[in-house]
Amino acid sequence: METPRRVEHQMTDKGYVPVYTTTVIEQPWDTYTAVDHDTWATLFKRQREILVGRAAKEFVTNQERLHMTADAIPRFSDLNRVLKPATGWELIAVEGLLPELTFFEHLANRRFPVTWWIRKPEQLDYLAEPDMFHDLFGHVPLLLNPVFADYMQAYGAGGVKAAAIGPEALQNLTRLYWYTVEFGLIRTDEGLRIYGAGIVSSKGESIYSLESPAPNRIGFDLERVMQTRYRIDTYQKTYFVIDSYEELMEATRPDFTPIYARLHDAPSHAAGDVLATDTVWQRGSGEGWLNDGDV
Protein backbone atom coordinates (compact mmCIF):
# COMPACT_ATOMS: atom_id res chain seq x y z
CA MET A 1 0.00 0.00 0.00
CA GLU A 2 1.25 3.45 -0.81
CA THR A 3 1.30 6.17 1.81
CA PRO A 4 -1.44 8.64 0.90
CA ARG A 5 -0.13 12.09 -0.04
CA ARG A 6 -2.75 14.56 1.08
CA VAL A 7 -1.03 17.78 0.01
CA GLU A 8 -2.72 18.47 -3.27
CA HIS A 9 -1.72 21.12 -5.78
CA GLN A 10 -4.07 23.26 -7.77
CA MET A 11 -3.57 25.45 -10.84
CA THR A 12 -4.44 29.08 -10.10
CA ASP A 13 -3.58 32.43 -11.71
CA LYS A 14 -0.41 32.31 -9.58
CA GLY A 15 0.60 28.96 -11.04
CA TYR A 16 0.60 25.58 -9.38
CA VAL A 17 0.16 26.16 -5.65
CA PRO A 18 -0.35 23.83 -2.72
CA VAL A 19 -3.82 23.63 -1.29
CA TYR A 20 -3.21 24.43 2.35
CA THR A 21 -4.78 22.33 5.03
CA THR A 22 -5.19 23.46 8.60
CA THR A 23 -6.25 20.28 10.28
CA VAL A 24 -4.24 18.92 13.15
CA ILE A 25 -4.41 15.14 13.03
CA GLU A 26 -3.20 12.14 14.95
CA GLN A 27 0.07 10.86 13.44
CA PRO A 28 -1.12 7.79 11.48
CA TRP A 29 1.92 5.79 12.57
CA ASP A 30 0.45 2.38 11.67
CA THR A 31 0.08 3.41 8.02
CA TYR A 32 3.83 3.84 7.49
CA THR A 33 5.06 1.12 5.17
CA ALA A 34 8.34 -0.81 5.28
CA VAL A 35 9.46 1.46 2.45
CA ASP A 36 8.66 4.56 4.55
CA HIS A 37 10.68 3.27 7.52
CA ASP A 38 13.47 2.37 5.16
CA THR A 39 13.47 5.86 3.64
CA TRP A 40 13.74 7.32 7.15
CA ALA A 41 16.62 4.94 7.98
CA THR A 42 18.51 5.73 4.79
CA LEU A 43 18.19 9.48 5.22
CA PHE A 44 18.90 9.34 8.95
CA LYS A 45 22.12 7.35 8.59
CA ARG A 46 23.29 9.36 5.62
CA GLN A 47 22.79 12.73 7.29
CA ARG A 48 24.19 11.68 10.65
CA GLU A 49 27.39 10.66 8.92
CA ILE A 50 27.68 13.87 6.95
CA LEU A 51 26.85 16.04 9.94
CA VAL A 52 29.76 14.88 12.11
CA GLY A 53 31.93 17.98 12.42
CA ARG A 54 29.45 19.98 10.34
CA ALA A 55 26.29 20.38 12.42
CA ALA A 56 26.24 22.28 15.70
CA LYS A 57 27.03 19.64 18.32
CA GLU A 58 23.80 20.19 20.26
CA PHE A 59 21.98 19.15 17.11
CA VAL A 60 23.24 15.57 17.32
CA THR A 61 23.20 15.32 21.12
CA ASN A 62 19.60 16.55 21.14
CA GLN A 63 18.61 13.91 18.58
CA GLU A 64 20.08 11.38 20.96
CA ARG A 65 18.20 12.86 23.93
CA LEU A 66 15.01 12.51 21.88
CA HIS A 67 15.92 8.86 21.14
CA MET A 68 15.66 9.50 17.41
CA THR A 69 17.30 6.54 15.66
CA ALA A 70 17.47 5.01 12.21
CA ASP A 71 15.48 2.00 13.43
CA ALA A 72 11.99 3.36 12.78
CA ILE A 73 10.07 6.54 12.07
CA PRO A 74 9.66 8.13 15.50
CA ARG A 75 6.27 8.40 17.13
CA PHE A 76 5.56 12.08 17.81
CA SER A 77 4.05 11.07 21.16
CA ASP A 78 7.40 9.52 22.21
CA LEU A 79 9.31 12.65 21.19
CA ASN A 80 6.81 14.81 23.08
CA ARG A 81 7.49 12.90 26.28
CA VAL A 82 11.05 14.25 26.17
CA LEU A 83 10.40 17.60 24.52
CA LYS A 84 7.46 18.88 26.53
CA PRO A 85 8.99 18.61 30.00
CA ALA A 86 12.28 20.05 28.68
CA THR A 87 11.17 23.26 26.92
CA GLY A 88 7.36 23.18 26.81
CA TRP A 89 7.24 22.52 23.06
CA GLU A 90 4.85 19.98 21.62
CA LEU A 91 4.84 18.39 18.17
CA ILE A 92 1.53 18.25 16.31
CA ALA A 93 0.93 16.25 13.15
CA VAL A 94 -0.25 18.10 10.04
CA GLU A 95 -0.81 17.26 6.39
CA GLY A 96 1.72 19.76 5.10
CA LEU A 97 2.19 23.50 4.69
CA LEU A 98 -0.17 25.56 6.80
CA PRO A 99 -1.42 29.06 6.01
CA GLU A 100 1.10 31.51 7.45
CA LEU A 101 -1.10 32.85 10.25
CA THR A 102 -2.05 29.35 11.39
CA PHE A 103 1.61 28.37 11.37
CA PHE A 104 2.59 31.44 13.41
CA GLU A 105 -0.21 30.85 15.94
CA HIS A 106 1.06 27.33 16.56
CA LEU A 107 4.64 28.55 17.08
CA ALA A 108 3.49 31.35 19.37
CA ASN A 109 1.90 28.64 21.52
CA ARG A 110 4.93 26.35 21.43
CA ARG A 111 3.33 23.85 19.09
CA PHE A 112 5.54 22.76 16.21
CA PRO A 113 3.65 21.42 13.17
CA VAL A 114 5.30 18.33 11.73
CA THR A 115 4.29 16.97 8.34
CA TRP A 116 3.27 13.36 8.99
CA TRP A 117 4.22 11.79 5.63
CA ILE A 118 7.71 10.98 4.37
CA ARG A 119 9.10 11.47 0.87
CA LYS A 120 9.24 8.66 -1.68
CA PRO A 121 12.51 6.76 -2.28
CA GLU A 122 13.03 8.57 -5.59
CA GLN A 123 12.94 11.92 -3.73
CA LEU A 124 15.82 11.28 -1.31
CA ASP A 125 17.83 14.26 -2.51
CA TYR A 126 15.19 16.87 -3.23
CA LEU A 127 11.54 17.67 -2.82
CA ALA A 128 9.87 21.04 -3.05
CA GLU A 129 7.86 20.96 0.16
CA PRO A 130 8.69 19.98 3.71
CA ASP A 131 8.13 16.33 4.65
CA MET A 132 8.54 14.49 7.96
CA PHE A 133 12.27 13.98 7.51
CA HIS A 134 12.86 17.70 7.09
CA ASP A 135 10.54 18.65 9.94
CA LEU A 136 11.59 16.02 12.49
CA PHE A 137 15.25 15.49 11.75
CA GLY A 138 15.85 19.13 10.82
CA HIS A 139 13.73 21.28 13.10
CA VAL A 140 12.89 19.31 16.22
CA PRO A 141 16.37 18.81 17.80
CA LEU A 142 16.92 22.52 18.44
CA LEU A 143 13.51 22.85 20.10
CA LEU A 144 15.26 21.13 23.04
CA ASN A 145 17.62 24.10 23.29
CA PRO A 146 16.01 26.56 25.76
CA VAL A 147 17.19 29.72 23.99
CA PHE A 148 16.34 28.52 20.51
CA ALA A 149 12.99 27.30 21.84
CA ASP A 150 12.24 30.84 23.05
CA TYR A 151 13.35 32.31 19.73
CA MET A 152 10.90 30.09 17.84
CA GLN A 153 8.04 31.15 20.06
CA ALA A 154 9.02 34.83 19.74
CA TYR A 155 9.18 34.36 15.98
CA GLY A 156 5.63 32.97 15.96
CA ALA A 157 4.33 35.86 18.08
CA GLY A 158 6.11 38.27 15.73
CA GLY A 159 4.47 36.53 12.79
CA VAL A 160 1.00 36.99 14.22
CA LYS A 161 1.74 40.72 14.55
CA ALA A 162 3.29 40.99 11.09
CA ALA A 163 0.27 39.29 9.53
CA ALA A 164 -1.88 42.09 10.98
CA ILE A 165 0.47 44.78 9.64
CA GLY A 166 0.58 43.58 6.05
CA PRO A 167 2.26 41.55 3.34
CA GLU A 168 5.51 43.52 3.33
CA ALA A 169 6.04 43.01 7.05
CA LEU A 170 5.34 39.32 6.53
CA GLN A 171 7.87 39.17 3.73
CA ASN A 172 10.53 40.73 5.98
CA LEU A 173 9.79 38.21 8.68
CA THR A 174 9.75 35.26 6.29
CA ARG A 175 13.28 36.20 5.20
CA LEU A 176 14.36 36.11 8.84
CA TYR A 177 12.98 32.57 9.20
CA TRP A 178 14.60 31.50 5.97
CA TYR A 179 18.09 32.78 6.79
CA THR A 180 18.07 31.58 10.42
CA VAL A 181 15.76 28.66 11.20
CA GLU A 182 16.11 27.13 7.72
CA PHE A 183 19.56 28.12 6.46
CA GLY A 184 21.50 29.46 9.43
CA LEU A 185 25.17 28.87 10.26
CA ILE A 186 26.72 29.40 13.70
CA ARG A 187 30.28 30.19 14.81
CA THR A 188 31.56 27.84 17.51
CA ASP A 189 34.92 27.23 19.19
CA GLU A 190 35.41 24.28 16.86
CA GLY A 191 34.62 26.33 13.75
CA LEU A 192 31.65 27.17 11.57
CA ARG A 193 28.70 24.81 12.06
CA ILE A 194 25.20 24.31 10.63
CA TYR A 195 22.03 24.84 12.64
CA GLY A 196 19.47 25.54 9.87
CA ALA A 197 16.94 22.77 9.27
CA GLY A 198 16.94 23.24 5.50
CA ILE A 199 20.66 22.56 5.45
CA VAL A 200 20.90 19.67 7.92
CA SER A 201 18.14 17.77 6.11
CA SER A 202 19.98 18.09 2.76
CA LYS A 203 23.04 16.04 1.90
CA GLY A 204 24.24 18.38 -0.83
CA GLU A 205 23.69 21.64 1.02
CA SER A 206 25.27 20.34 4.25
CA ILE A 207 28.55 20.15 2.36
CA TYR A 208 28.02 23.14 0.09
CA SER A 209 27.01 25.61 2.80
CA LEU A 210 30.25 25.07 4.74
CA GLU A 211 32.80 24.01 2.17
CA SER A 212 31.97 25.53 -1.21
CA PRO A 213 33.83 28.72 -2.19
CA ALA A 214 30.74 29.84 -4.16
CA PRO A 215 28.39 31.30 -1.49
CA ASN A 216 28.84 34.37 0.71
CA ARG A 217 29.06 33.81 4.45
CA ILE A 218 28.09 37.02 6.20
CA GLY A 219 27.62 38.01 9.84
CA PHE A 220 23.98 38.03 10.95
CA ASP A 221 22.29 41.42 11.08
CA LEU A 222 18.53 41.53 11.59
CA GLU A 223 17.63 44.37 9.21
CA ARG A 224 20.11 43.22 6.58
CA VAL A 225 18.54 39.76 6.62
CA MET A 226 15.01 41.15 6.46
CA GLN A 227 15.98 43.05 3.29
CA THR A 228 17.52 40.09 1.52
CA ARG A 229 15.73 38.01 -1.10
CA TYR A 230 16.44 34.28 -1.18
CA ARG A 231 16.46 31.15 -3.31
CA ILE A 232 13.87 28.47 -3.07
CA ASP A 233 15.03 26.23 -5.89
CA THR A 234 18.82 26.26 -5.57
CA TYR A 235 21.37 26.28 -2.76
CA GLN A 236 21.57 29.69 -1.09
CA LYS A 237 23.89 32.35 -2.49
CA THR A 238 24.40 33.76 0.98
CA TYR A 239 24.44 32.18 4.44
CA PHE A 240 24.16 34.40 7.51
CA VAL A 241 26.30 33.44 10.47
CA ILE A 242 25.27 33.91 14.11
CA ASP A 243 27.61 33.80 17.13
CA SER A 244 25.06 32.26 19.48
CA TYR A 245 21.36 31.50 19.82
CA GLU A 246 21.28 34.31 22.40
CA GLU A 247 22.19 36.71 19.60
CA LEU A 248 19.12 35.56 17.67
CA MET A 249 16.86 35.84 20.69
CA GLU A 250 18.18 39.32 21.52
CA ALA A 251 17.71 40.50 17.95
CA THR A 252 14.03 39.58 18.07
CA ARG A 253 13.37 41.24 21.45
CA PRO A 254 12.57 44.76 20.15
CA ASP A 255 9.24 45.59 18.54
CA PHE A 256 9.68 45.16 14.77
CA THR A 257 7.05 47.77 13.85
CA PRO A 258 9.54 50.65 13.36
CA ILE A 259 11.86 48.31 11.45
CA TYR A 260 9.08 47.37 9.05
CA ALA A 261 8.32 51.08 8.55
CA ARG A 262 11.97 51.78 7.75
CA LEU A 263 12.31 48.84 5.39
CA HIS A 264 9.11 49.80 3.57
CA ASP A 265 11.03 52.52 1.73
CA ALA A 266 14.31 50.64 1.42
CA PRO A 267 15.19 48.50 -1.60
CA SER A 268 15.63 44.78 -1.09
CA HIS A 269 19.01 43.16 -1.71
CA ALA A 270 19.56 40.38 -4.19
CA ALA A 271 20.35 37.01 -2.65
CA GLY A 272 24.02 37.24 -3.65
CA ASP A 273 24.72 40.92 -2.83
CA VAL A 274 27.61 41.84 -0.55
CA LEU A 275 27.31 45.28 1.09
CA ALA A 276 30.02 47.63 2.35
CA THR A 277 28.44 47.36 5.82
CA ASP A 278 28.54 43.54 5.93
CA THR A 279 30.80 41.50 8.19
CA VAL A 280 32.13 39.24 5.47
CA TRP A 281 33.42 35.84 6.64
CA GLN A 282 33.68 34.73 3.08
CA ARG A 283 32.98 36.58 -0.13
CA GLY A 284 31.53 33.98 -2.46
CA SER A 285 33.08 33.28 -5.84
CA GLY A 286 29.57 33.15 -7.27
CA GLU A 287 30.44 30.05 -9.25
CA GLY A 288 27.38 28.29 -10.58
CA TRP A 289 24.91 31.00 -9.57
CA LEU A 290 21.80 31.50 -11.64
CA ASN A 291 21.01 35.13 -12.33
CA ASP A 292 17.28 35.06 -11.94
CA GLY A 293 14.92 33.44 -9.51
CA ASP A 294 15.47 35.27 -6.21
CA VAL A 295 12.22 35.58 -4.31
Ligand code: HBI
Ligand atom coordinates in the same frame (compact mmCIF):
# COMPACT_ATOMS: atom_id res chain seq x y z
N1 HBI B 1 3.54 25.33 7.51
N2 HBI B 1 3.60 23.18 8.27
C1 HBI B 1 4.24 24.29 7.94
N3 HBI B 1 5.60 24.34 8.04
C2 HBI B 1 6.29 25.47 7.70
O1 HBI B 1 7.52 25.49 7.81
C3 HBI B 1 5.57 26.58 7.24
C4 HBI B 1 4.17 26.48 7.15
N4 HBI B 1 3.46 27.53 6.70
C5 HBI B 1 4.10 28.77 6.36
C6 HBI B 1 5.57 28.76 6.44
N5 HBI B 1 6.21 27.73 6.86
C7 HBI B 1 6.34 29.93 5.95
O2 HBI B 1 5.51 30.83 5.34
C8 HBI B 1 7.32 30.70 6.84
O3 HBI B 1 7.36 32.00 6.42
C9 HBI B 1 7.26 30.79 8.23
Ligand code: FE
Ligand atom coordinates in the same frame (compact mmCIF):
# COMPACT_ATOMS: atom_id res chain seq x y z
FE1 FE C 1 11.47 23.94 7.50
